[in-house]
Amino acid sequence: MDRIDIHIEVPAVKYRDLADRGEAESSAVIARRVEQSRALQLERYKGTKIHCNAQMTPRFIKKYCELDASGNRMLELVTDRLGFSARTYTRILKVARTIADLDGSVSIHEQHIAEAIQYRSLDRKAS
Secondary structure (H helix, E strand, O other): OOOOOOEOOOOOOOHHHHHOOOOOOOHHHHHHHHHHHHHHHHHHOOOOOOOOHHHOOHHHHHHHOOEOHHHHHHHHHHHHHHOOOHHHHHHHHHHHHHHHHHOOOOOEOHHHHHHHHHOEHHHHHHO
């Protein structure tokens, strides 16, 4: 499972949540954020054989996945506590870079790391 970037369990949705007519981010707004993120990644990797964050090599991970201090502490703690493999650690960094891109952030912050870790639910179950 550590070869798959994102894996989460999706529980059944309760009726009241399906029927809720509250305001949510529209699909059009989300699509624009995704398009902007993809354009950013294409520009970032221009002149290389890489087209998106998922394709980053270790050299690019070191260059573009710099963590702030709190994000670094969180990733260290979770990696040690849950015994993540090197492959899982790398996947978390790549996903966090994408989350930061979608957030319009140049840097990867603690909240980006936290969200990326949440997408590794099957790693947490295995421990």
